[in-house]
Amino acid sequence: METFFAVAFSFPTVVFSVLLCVAIIYWLISLSGMGDVDAEGDLDVAGDFSGLMVTLGLQGVPLPLVLTLLFLAGWLTSYFIDLALGALVPSGILHWLYALAVLFTSLVSGLLVTSIVVRPLRPLFRRAYLPPLQKRIIGTPCVVISSSVSETSGRAEAHLDGAHLVLQVRSHSPLSHRERAILIEHIPDANAWWVVPEAEFLSGGSAG
DSSP: OHHHHHHHTSTTHHHHHHHHHHHHHHHHHHHTTSSOOOTTOSSOOOSHHHHHHHHTTOOSSOHHHHHHHHHHHHHHHHHHHHHHHGGGSOSSHHHHHHHHHHHHHHHHHHHHHHHHHHTTTHHHHHHHHSOOHHHHTTTOEEEEOSSEEOSSOOEEEEEETTEEEEEEEEOSSOEETTOEEEEEEEEGGGTEEEEEEHHHHHTTOOOO
């Protein structure tokens, strides 16, 4: 145990030890209900940082989880390298150069391991990032499957994210069987959708 603490709290491993402790405290606070883990906090940051995370394959899961995995992987790499080699490196400038090399290696290793670990986790969080169906389905093409569509009745089928949907639809412009239309607005009270003929939608027309 003495060796464990000596390595864990010596440079360079102490850098990851501190970061990992911060991550653990964050999760404890979140689990206690004093804070919220933002499922949409995946990579909701603009600019180069977001692009870098996507390049590294770290997108698709909450950012706090990505950082926790990164800190853990970096800590394990740094700890075991320093445990095996730390005592062999003489003190002084050479030891500082060794420590910086371990720190860099652990960071790179942590990024690689994290990018691998998050891949199977993405499907678990995918639904958290999807906006409600009412928003996603706007603008989706559909095909009339009832004999006709009017302002009071009608049905159509659409495909969204691989799912086959059969929807109640309404239209100000009469539509007949197998005609194509575009879903433009949800009608909450009727659990139906306003549609417009596809040709009208593409030409820039709309229906209220």
